[in-house]
Amino acid sequence: MSTTISPLAPKKYPKMPEIAGVRIATAEAGIKYKNRTDLLAMVFDEGTTAAGVFTRSKCPSAPVDFCRQNLPGGKARVLVVNSGNANAFTGKKGRETTRMTAEAAAGAAGCGTGEVFLASTGVIGEPLDASRFSHLLSGLVKEAAADRWTEAAKAIMTTDTYPKVATATARIGDAEVTINGISKGAGMIAPDMATMLSFVATDAAIDAPVLQALLSKGVGSTFNAVTVDSDTSTSDTLMLFATGAAASRGAPRISDPADPRLGQFRRALNRVLKSLALQVVRDGEGARKQVEVTVTGAKSARSAKRIALGIANSPLVKTAVAGEDANWGRVVMAVGKSGEPADRDRLSIWFGDNRLAFEGERDPDYSEAAASEYMKRDEIIIRADIGLGRGKATVWTCDLTKEYVAINGDYRS
Amino acid sequence: MSTTISPLAPKKYPKMPEIAGVRIATAEAGIKYKNRTDLLAMVFDEGTTAAGVFTRSKCPSAPVDFCRQNLPGGKARVLVVNSGNANAFTGKKGRETTRMTAEAAAGAAGCGTGEVFLASTGVIGEPLDASRFSHLLSGLVKEAAADRWTEAAKAIMTTDTYPKVATATARIGDAEVTINGISKGAGMIAPDMATMLSFVATDAAIDAPVLQALLSKGVGSTFNAVTVDSDTSTSDTLMLFATGAAASRGAPRISDPADPRLGQFRRALNRVLKSLALQVVRDGEGARKQVEVTVTGAKSARSAKRIALGIANSPLVKTAVAGEDANWGRVVMAVGKSGEPADRDRLSIWFGDNRLAFEGERDPDYSEAAASEYMKRDEIIIRADIGLGRGKATVWTCDLTKEYVAINGDYRS
Structure with missing residues (x-):
């Protein structure tokens, strides 16, 4: 791992607020790295909707295949991310790993495997043994807490030189909602490619198709407008989750992508996406400018x-x-x-x-x-x-x- | 200029034979470099046919525009190449430079400006003053000699670490014809981009449309199959000239691209093109493998x-x-x-x-x-x-x- 922090690292980090309906836990599974966290579980309350955009690579990782399969359901209860191994180009073994991980996560969260999302980042082509970390998921889901966004960003780093977080608020109707996001970028020990992962969550109440429309549009001028070295990863994953917890504070549920009440939220979401994307560029391998x-x-x-x-x-x-x-x-x-x-x-x-x-x-x-x-x-x-x-x-x-x-x-x- | 010769440089250089109908002269015009040649004139006997392929850049250099304009005529009497300045992105001044150079070359060779071809390689965006070298052309054309192919390759170098030459022979009908080529590749002092120039000549008697067909086909698996850094130059130029001098030794004139007597010549030409293209790669900037x-x-x-x-x-x-x-x-x-x-x-x-x-x-x-x-x-x-x-x-x-x-x-x- 790089020991020198990028000269373009943020001068200060925001204090990340909680997102009602989201709980987080991390662990040191020792998949590849020692003495640091490399496993993240993000647990969502029932009713959380999900949207995602993924690598256009013709050789996507097993977790990308898995997420694509679950995305049409539009519901999420738990996200599991590991660093140190991308579970990419791992054939049948890779699919077996995503199946085992999803079953362990679903058992821990009390949901179906269709509400589980997975991401892996690290070296390509080495089998990832699910038994190295799947037994930890039950404990992680139990102890997960709402105030750990920066820890989450740290657990998914590879050779990133700093954790990447962003937060924003917006009004929907009369209620204020919050958007939090984390990302990891360009840099590998092992080394591999500029594997990009990002996860964003909000307590807004937004139906999955609307969430998907917001994300697919927002990505064009943010994550799809940055490049470190033109090499598209097998694992690029950007997901957006909406817990709907703000409904209890009067936030209206949004079911129409054209709903005018989305204006401020859309702008806030795009600010978060842009901040995370620029942090990836500013921590590009060897970047000085x-x-x-x-x-x-x-x-x-x-x-x-x-x-x-x-x-x-x-x-x-x-x-x-x-x-x-x-x-x-x-x-x-x-x-x-x-x-x-x-x-x-x-x-x-x-x-x-x-x-x-x-x-x-x-x-x-x-x-x-x-x-x-x-x-x-x-x-x-x-x-x-x-x-x-x-x-x-x-x-x-x-x-x-x-x-x-x-x-x-x-x-x- | 790089002082270290690429470890991939040829262990030995071929002795370049003469091509009947081609005479060569070089000079130190001091356009940018000191104490080395930077100007090349290649003089062709009357009746020489020409073919060319050029950069697909939407911002081509003035000499590329000039060559494209003359190519349909299919006839060449003199080629003038300078290193040290690409005459690219030089607007009206650039066109004025190609016009003045062509007129001086045509006057010296006793031909029309439509039988002149030009190429420039070096820094982009700096005006190239034709008066720095056009007065030398008359002397160069007079003193040009047939045995200077390696000198020609040296005069067109920028930060190339070695001159690039290749030669081959082939039978057309009962006559043996010779193909000589030179190229320059990737590397700039000033620095700019991987500007690629290559010039090939033969004494075979081949009509211009046939020559163009041979070149356009041959380039696909040779020059268009090499890359140093994916950056397409404004100045890429590859030209092929056929003097027809071998006709006096019984070589038949070829007017049909499907003529079966072209088989051996086509293979020899492609060998020369491939050798020159690989020499460009092997002298790519910083290349070690x-x-x-x-x-x-x-x-x-x-x-x-x-x-x-x-x-x-x-x-x-x-x-x-x-x-x-x-x-x-x-x-x-x-x-x-x-x-x-x-x-x-x-x-x-x-x-x-x-x-x-x-x-x-x-x-x-x-x-x-x-x-x-x-x-x-x-x-x-x-x-x-x-x-x-x-x-x-x-x-x-x-x-x-x-x-x-x-x-x-x-x-x-």
């Missing part, structure tokens, strides 16, 4: 996002940022290679407020000194205007440093 | 190539190779993220002869020790069998090392 890439003037929003991701995933752009080099020619390259409509002679590029290129040429007022000074910052903003339309998108990434290569070039053993 | 990725059993050849490029472009796969880590789980990830049809439970993976994964699980006979030993080699072969069809493709890349980050994170100045 956060990079925000905004593309304007593209043919469409979809085109803008593809160009922005092309810039954010370019190793040459990311190494230039690491080297504090205002090398805007590489942004030209990345726009050009994206395959999206672009006209070289209308393209303009900014680093922060420094316009470096204007309509297909180096800006006449270009100042190398000012641009170089800007590149020394922790947070770099790159903007490219394509000059063709009104499509706009923003994505976030981190720089590509020698530490990224060192972290990922180490032996797994 | 060559990686060959073969995908079999995909739905189609196109699908196989996309999966293979997904593996070859994955930073996590490339850093694992750099770290001599047999981390096959990352190959699973790369297959899964490619978006192409794949079935996790049919996927098998080899590193060399070591089968690490079989039908969706770690191979029961997996040996970490044997796989780790294999990873110490200079040339690593990764094979993934998708288990769905008969589609097959092979691509080549290099590892991703700390040196890549160092080279590309340096200031341009």
Whole structure:
């Protein structure tokens, strides 16, 4: 595990409030790590609804398959997450592990296996033995308590250098509801890939299809707008749970995604998702700088996002940022290679407020000194205007440093 | 410029024969580099046909635009290449530079500007002043000689650590013809992107449309099957010239792409293209290992190539190779993220002869020790069998090392 905390870690962490209807417990199961927690159980009151989005990988992990199978039911009573082993590419053994874990969790929580959700993060291809931790679930469910959100975030870390939490409140009708979330990001000891897990819960009373609509929409400009190294994990999982406990305080139950009372909640949810997603980027393997890439003037929003991701995933752009080099020619390259409509002679590029290129040429007022000074910052903003339309998108990434290569070039053993 | 020669450089270089109808001269124009050649003129006898393939970037360099404009004419009398400045993203000034250079070259060679071809490689976005070198062209054309292929390869280098040449012969009808080629690859001082240039010439007598068909087909499994860092240059240019001088020794003129007498020539051409392309990979920025990725059993050849490029472009796969880590789980990830049809439970993976994964699980006979030993080699072969069809493709890349980050994170100045 990395011993150096990312220089982009939060200066202070929020005190995480409780979410009525959610109880949490963690344990040291010793699946791979020693002297730290690696098992999380999150227990939900009856009536909790669930939504989820998962990796688009064609080689998803066994827990992702399991969650996808249960999601149409829309109900959750218990979530079990382990770190240290991804239970991915583990064939029949992997399915057996999810079955055994789900049965143990269902027995402990007094529910059916269809209301259990599972996630695993860590090395790929090594069988995960459920008997290493399934016997602990009964005790965890019993002792679970509401005030352990930061402990939950710690238990799911791999080579993350800090736990990732976010919280927000919103009014639905006359009641205030709370949204809490945790995530883990990019970095492995073993090492593997940027396995991303995130779990968000609220005490709002929201039907599962509405919850799913909120999550599927919210993810586009948050988790699906960040990239560390363009490598999609087998295990990416983002789930949102709504206990409905706020109904007892007068929060109305929401059954229609178009319900106007959802406005504030939607914005608060998206703030939580964005905060968690940016924390993942800021703890990207070897990251020393956060990079925000905004593309304007593209043919469409979809085109803008593809160009922005092309810039954010370019190793040459990311190494230039690491080297504090205002090398805007590489942004030209990345726009050009994206395959999206672009006209070289209308393209303009900014680093922060420094316009470096204007309509297909180096800006006449270009100042190398000012641009170089800007590149020394922790947070770099790159903007490219394509000059063709009104499509706009923003994505976030981190720089590509020698530490990224060192972290990922180490032996797994 | 890098002072360390790539450990993957050729142990010995071929003695490059002459190509009848081609004369070469180089000069030190001081465009950016000091104490080395940076200007190349290649002069062709009347009747030389030309073919070319160029970057698909939407932001191509001015010379690429210029070549595209002349290519339909199918005739070449002179090629001018400079290193040190790419003349890309230089707007009207860039077009003015290509116009002035072409006029000077045409005047020197006694031809029209429609028979001139141009290429530039180096930093992007800085105006290239044609007056720095156009006055040299008349002298170069006069003193050009046939025995300077290796000098030509040296003049077009940027941070390449060695010149790249290849040669082959083939029979067409009863006559032996020769094919010579040079290329330059990945590496910049200034630094920029993996700008790739390659020029191939033969004394065979082949009509331009046939030459174009040969080149467009040959590039698929050679230059379009290599990647250093997935970043497509604004300047990629590959041209093939046929002087027809071998006609005087009885070589028949070929006017039909389906002419059966082209068989041996096609294979020889593809060998030259593949040799030059692999030399580019083996001199990739910071490269210490060559990686060959073969995908079999995909739905189609196109699908196989996309999966293979997904593996070859994955930073996590490339850093694992750099770290001599047999981390096959990352190959699973790369297959899964490619978006192409794949079935996790049919996927098998080899590193060399070591089968690490079989039908969706770690191979029961997996040996970490044997796989780790294999990873110490200079040339690593990764094979993934998708288990769905008969589609097959092979691509080549290099590892991703700390040196890549160092080279590309340096200031341009």
